[in-house]
Amino acid sequence: MKMGQQRKLDQKMSEPVPLSLAERLEKRAAKHLSPTRASCLQQIIEVRRTLRRLRNQGHSSAQLAAWLKDCDVPVSDGTVRVYLSRIDRAEMALAIRHPDAEPSDCEILKEYQRNLTGVPA
Numbered sequence: 001m002k003m004g005q006q007r008k009l010d011q012k013m014s015e016p017v018p019l020s021l022a023e024r025l026e027k028r029a030a031k032h033l034s035p036t037r038a039s040c041l042q043q044i045i046e047v048r049r050t051l052r053r054l055r056n057q058g059h060s061s062a063q064l065a066a067w068l069k070d071c072d073v074p075v076s077d078g079t080v081r082v083y084l085s086r087i088d089r090a091e092m093a094l095a096i097r098h099p100d101a102e103p104s105d106c107e108i109l110k111e112y113q114r115n116l117t118g119v120p121a
Contacts, residue, residue, distance in 0.1 A: 041112070043073050044083050045105045051084060086112055 019027070044051065051064055061077040061084075068075055075083070090111035094103040103111070 040073055040075055040079075041083060042105070042109060044068070044075070044080070045087060045108050045112075048084070048087050048108075051080070052088075055084065086115065090115060 054064060055061075061081040065075050065077040065080045068080065087108060090108050091103060093115070094107055094111050
């Protein structure tokens with residue numbers, strides 16, 4: 001092999017190998033931590049009264065989802081709609097069992113999860 005060809009080969013071998021698409025995606029995703037579904041649900045439970053008031057004023061689920069995304073709670077409008085519906089059902093179930101007590105966020109979350117799994121209280 002000639003000296004010029006060897007130099008080009010050495011130069012190519014020393015150049016960094018470009019990252020694959022999967023590697024670039026993983027690298028980018030690592031920079032952006034996203035909350036888990038449970039923490040999104042917990043945050044929505046915390047602001048349920050505000051979301052319910054805005055919904056009752058005529059704001060769409062898409063608008064609510066966009067505002068939540070602006071506040072670093074990444075959810076779709078469908079997720080907002082489903083979460084609020086299930087939160088409403090959890091609150092109603094708790095109100096039937098304990099009519100004189102306002103349920104805590106923690107109690108609502110537990111009831112919500114219980115309703116999903118079908119495990120009796």
